[in-house]
Amino acid sequence: MSSIFILARMTFVQAIRRRIVLTGLLLGVCFLVVFSIGFHMINTSSLTSFTGTNSSGVQNIIDTERSSGLFLAGLYAVTFLAIAMAALLGADTMAGEINSGTIQVIVTKPILRSDVVFGKWLGFAGLLGLYLLLMEGGTVLSILVQSGYTAPHLLAGVVLIYFESLLVMTVAMLFSSRFSALATGGVVFGLYGLSFIGGWIEQIGAVLNSQTAVKVGILTSLIIPSESLWRRAAYEMQSPLSGLLGISPFGAASVPSLFMVAYAVVYLLVVLALTVRVFQKRDL
């Protein structure tokens, strides 16, 4: 068996045994319950308030827009939870094991140091995938069952969000290979905040037709393209009408281009390669 897969499995089992998965699942189920109840209440109360309208066409549009808006709001929260999980897993894994010395009996085995990085990365990628599958699947199902609504380009959106969580996890692993878990957590959340604000500046700039603001937004996306991935995902999954209306809290007014998505792919690969390099050079 390849040492990368041995280490990936170890990482996976570790997350299960240390109750990280259990905690994530419990909180995730809580979220889904609250979200479903909330959706149910909004759905039924607005149905009654619009009974006066007799045009079923208008009613349909309103229903779709409401479901779409709530769906994206739900996914936005799920994305945030996944990113927090990705940042914490990535921040602890290298620094934690270097600090405790656990890593010493691993890297002295006949394996490459890069195997350790790739193994952990794969293990966490599996975990995040399962987590997002449950959370996004739950959100989609809850809305589908209650209102019959499904968002367009669901697969593309879900993949982009998964990719965003992988990007944050990889950045966290890079810093974690050099700095303490706490410092890494600070840096990663700081970067996430930067990209969040940058994204908003870009959106508002687009609505107000300020090219400078849009450029500032794009520039922060180059520093860390995580928020761009969310906005591209939201763009893919939004209803056609809200796409026309422009700004909404969970939609995308200024749409990151496919070029930005490609940039994010390269970005992730470069960060992963840097992680390997930093870890190879490091005295343990």
Next chain:
Amino acid sequence: MPPVPAIETNELRKEFGDNAAVKCLTLQIQQGEVFGFLGPNGAGKTTSIKMLVGLIKPTSGKASLLGAPLGDRSTRARIGFLPEHFRFQDWLTAREFLTLHGQLFGMHSRRLSGRVDELLERVGLDGFRDRHLSTFSKGMLQRIGLAQALLNQPALVFLDEPTSGLDPVGRILVRDIIHELRAEGTCVFLNSHLLSEIEVTCDRVAFISHGEVIRLLELASLNTGQITAVLRVKGLIPETISGLSTWAQQVQQEGDRLTLTIQNESVLPEINRYLVEHGVAVFEISPKHISLEELFIETVGKEGGL
């Protein structure tokens, strides 16, 4: 062609910032040898081991293990390592832990499973095989760590303070295991500041202080020089005492205590017979070897690593 040395280092040096933790380490250790690395705290023992097992990169100098340069991956399959501040994956059971590390050594599952059971029994943990390491005491962790270092039946084992967490029974276990390893032809590199432990297990020792080897010593030669023997006796008369000069270069008497300086301890039975024949009651004869401890203090100085 002579066999390749297990460890060969040439002016190995490691600096951390301005501070040289290891200044100049030049050693040659043969296969099958049990080698003790002795020094006060902060002398550079652990840094030296870490360089040899590839955890840290030397600033300069060269070294090879089993004939291959440092960091050679396939050579690591023949090396075992127990780190000083061992912390293991404590969410695994003892069996799972050893299985994981055996897999990392690249061992095949059939051979591994037998080896895991064998080692759990050898380190006295066979009753705990399905217990999580998080419930283990420090001594138990040290035992499982030792088992981990021996999984691959290594040709060379690095043990960094292997008995620091162990009670006397555990220490005897480690000592016995080292004796077995020597019998099997395994080279053991033992870091310790427990001198008595080094004294009973090692063939050779290096004293290290401030990052340099200051003395290399064959332990077999330690007790070949002059020794003193202390005797507790009753019924001595001056004539008997003067007769002792046949064997002893120096004789000192204080009440019932006699201190003799003799060439080697093989003359002690004759001295005993002589005293008994002259009506002296002998209660105790104890030869005093120069202990490694005395030698250590003499070499490294009383201030140690401070």
